[in-house]
Amino acid sequence: MVAAGTALDPVVVTHALGQYPVYVAPGALMQLEGLVARHLGSVRIAMIADASVHALLQSSRLGRGPWNGSAITFPPGEASKTRDQWARLSDALLAGAYGRDSGIVAMGGGVAGDLAGFVAATYLRGIPYVQVPTSLLAMLDASVGGKTGVDTPRGKNLIGAFHPPGAVIADPCALTTLPERDYHSGMAEAVKHGLIADAEYFAWMERETDALLGRDVAALTHLVRRSVEIKAAVVSGDEREAGRRAILNAGHTVAHALEQATEYRISHGEAVALGLIAECALAAALGVAPAGLGDRVSGLLGRLRLPVRLPAPIDSGRLVQAMASDKKNRGSAVRFALARGLGAMSEGDRWTHPASETAIRKALETIT
DSSP states (O other): OOOSOSTTOOEEEEETTEEEEEEEOTTGGGGHHHHHHHHHOSOEEEEEEEHHHHHHHHTTTTSSOOOOSEEEEEOSSGGGOSHHHHHHHHHHHHHTTOOTTEEEEEEESHHHHHHHHHHHHHGGGOOOEEEEEOSHHIIIIITSSOEEEEEETTEEEEEEEEOOOSEEEEOGGGGGGSOHHHHHHHHHHHHHHHHHHOHHHHHHHHHTHHHHHTTOHHHHHHHHHHHHHHHHHHHHHOTTSSSGGGGGGTTHHHHHHHHHHTTTOSOHHHHHHHHHHHHHHHHHHTTSSOTTHHHHHHHHHHHTTOOSSOSSOOOHHHHHHHHTTOTTOBTTBEEEOOEEETTEEOOTBTTBEEEOHHHHHHHHGGGO
């Protein structure tokens, strides 16, 4: 990784075939065309974008002029992350006669990165792409790591591929356009990063809550960059989730079940916030973590205007059933990546712990 310095001094993520930079800088979108050309070369470019984000871009509300190249859009929201949309976007590229000398710019939130990245991974057996995240959740988490994919009725991200981008271009100034709910939702992954890897970063968020809620650009730049550094360090050492990368799933076993059980009425960030609280309770019940850890985590999440209780009751049996399709599971056991303290994860068995249905139901009581 590269230390902070010049405006476009990137964090570097390494992977099996090389490395890619993550640019985190106010005003980075002003240099979008130049950065795309630097990392994709002289190829034919198609932007695949969330329709709402594309409209903002074309209206110059993202702090730069419109994109003058070709663009294919899709409806915003998790409901678009499907095999049907993947097919539609792929067919549009085929209809446009895009060849193997083409590249994709994936612009929008986490859905855009996952969906357009999966198109890039599979179109003509793989073409290069650049991630341009515009949501907080995508900037500090979803755009880093090379995971792409779509959802199915049986669960999230069950169809996909590892396909690292050529670069990630994150401009914190774009976050001023986010709706309040989307903005606050993104904070959950930052809290997770502090919980799993950096107690001082967690404490910094506790101190800087007002600046973060006020969308102070300097605070946001630090937030995004530090989260990217944490995630980059983890994924660079375990690209394909053979071991330690499982710690990035803290809170997510419960979160994905909540999303599925509510038909995605709960946003991903809100689900992660609730998942972190429930899984801290589970860690304490299993003797992995101290009892007070969940209180500190829920305290910060609440101050960042994230939910700490479900707005409406959900049958715990439905949640346990939804957890059965989690990708971390082995055999019939539902497995969890659990913190053993602030800034540290339990190694367990390949960084996860099995839990009984009784223990899981008891932990879920902390958020119902």
